[in-house]
Amino acid sequence: MSVTSLTIVVDNQAQPGCLAEHGLALWVNVGKEHILLDTGQGPALAPNMNTLNLNPNELHHLVLSHGHYDHTGGLPWVLSAAHDIQVWSHPAVVEPRYSITNEEVRPIDMPQASKRALHALPGSRVHWSSQPKWITAKIGLTGTIPRQTDFEDPGGPFFLDPQGHRPDPIEDDQALWIMTDKGLVICVGCCHAGLINTLTYIQKLTGEKRIRAIIGGLHLGAATAWRMEQTIITLNELQPELLIPCHCTGTLAVEELQNRLNFAVRPGYAGLRLELK
Numbered sequence: 006m007s008v009t010s011l012t013i014v015v016d017n018q019a020q021p022g023c024l025a026e027h028g029l030a031l032w033v034n035v036g037k038e039h040i041l042l043d044t045g046q047g048p049a050l051a052p053n054m055n056t057l058n059l060n061p062n063e064l065h066h067l068v069l070s071h072g073h074y075d076h077t078g079g080l081p082w083v084l085s086a087a088h089d090i091q092v093w094s095h096p097a098v099v100e101p102r103y104s105i106t107n108e109e110v111r112p113i114d115m116p117q118a119s120k121r122a123l124h125a126l127p128g129s130r131v132h133w134s135s136q137p138k139w140i141t142a143k144i145g146l147t148g149t150i151p152r153q154t155d156f157e158d159p160g161g162p163f164f165l166d167p168q169g170h171r172p173d174p175i176e177d178d179q180a181l182w183i184m185t186d187k188g189l190v191i192c193v194g195c196c197h198a199g200l201i202n203t204l205t206y207i208q209k210l211t212g213e214k215r216i217r218a219i220i221g222g223l224h225l226g227a228a229t230a231w232r233m234e235q236t237i238i239t240l241n242e243l244q245p246e247l248l249i250p251c252h253c254t255g256t257l258a259v260e261e262l263q264n265r266l267n268f269a270v271r272p273g274y275a276g277l278r279l280e281l282k
C-alpha cells in the first residue's frame with residue numbers, strides 16, 4: 006500500500022515561517038511519485054519549499070490546473086530547479102484572459118516568462134491534453150471537466166478579450182486525482198468548473214465513488230446563496246471524509262462549509278501537511 010501525502014506549499018494563508026500570497030501550489034507524494042500541482046505567483050514558492058524541506062529536484066511531474074497567473078507564475082523557477090520534470094497541461098493554459106470589474110480590466114493570464122519557459126521545453130517533456138490522462142494507473146488528470154450542474158459557473162467576471170465580449174469558461178480548469186485503497190484524493194486549483202462538476206466527473210472517470218479527501222481552492226466567494234445551498238446539499242450526499250478548502254475559496258464560504266457540512270472540514274494554509282495511509 007503506498008502512502009499519499011499532501012503539503013500545501015503556497016497559499017493565501019501561511020503558518021509562521023512560510024510566506025503567504027494569493028496563489029496555490031501543492032506538493033503531492035504518491036508512493037515514489039512526487040508531483041507539484043501549480044506553482045503560485047512565484048515569489049513564495051522557492052522560500053516555502055526551502056522552509057518545508059522540499060527539494061524541487063525530486064519532483065517528477067508538474068501539473069497545471071489552469072492558466073491563471075496565481076497558479077503559473079513560479080513555472081520558470083520550477084523548470085530550472087527540477088531537471089527531469091514532466092509537465093502536464095491543458096493546451097488552453099496559455100490563452101490571454103482577463104478579469105473585468107466595474108470597467109477595470111485586469112490581465113490574469115499566465116505571465117510571459119512562464120509561457121516562454123513552457124514553450125522552450127522539449128516536446129517529450131510536455132503532455133498537452135484536453136482529455137483525461139493517467140500519469141500512472143492510480144493517478145490521473147481530468148482534462149476539460151463537463152459542466153453538468155445548473156448551479157455552478159466559473160466563479161467570477163472572467164473574459165477571453167479585454168473588451169469583455171467573450172466570457173471565459175476556463176475550459177482548461179482540470180483536477181488531479183489519486184486512487185487510494187480508501188477512496189479518491191482530489192486536488193483542485195481554483196475549481197472554476199465547479200466543485201460538484203469536478204467530483205462527479207472524477208467518480209465517473211474512475212468508477213470509484215468513495216471520496217477520501219478534497220483539497221484546494223473552491224472559488225466560492227462570489228457564489229449565489231442558491232449555489233452554496235446546492236453545493237452543501239450535494240457534498241453532504243457525496244460524503245467525503247475530509248475537505249481542505251484553501252486559496253480562493255473565500256472566508257465566508259469556508260465558514261459556511263465548516264458550519265453546515267456533516268464531515269470534517271479543515272481550512273488549509275501553506276505548511277499544512279497531511280499523510281493518508
Ligand SMILES: [Fe+2]
Pocket residue numbers: 028029073075076194195222252253
Ligand atoms: Fe487561483
Ligand SMILES: [Fe+2]
Pocket residue numbers: 071073195197
Ligand atoms: Fe483561477
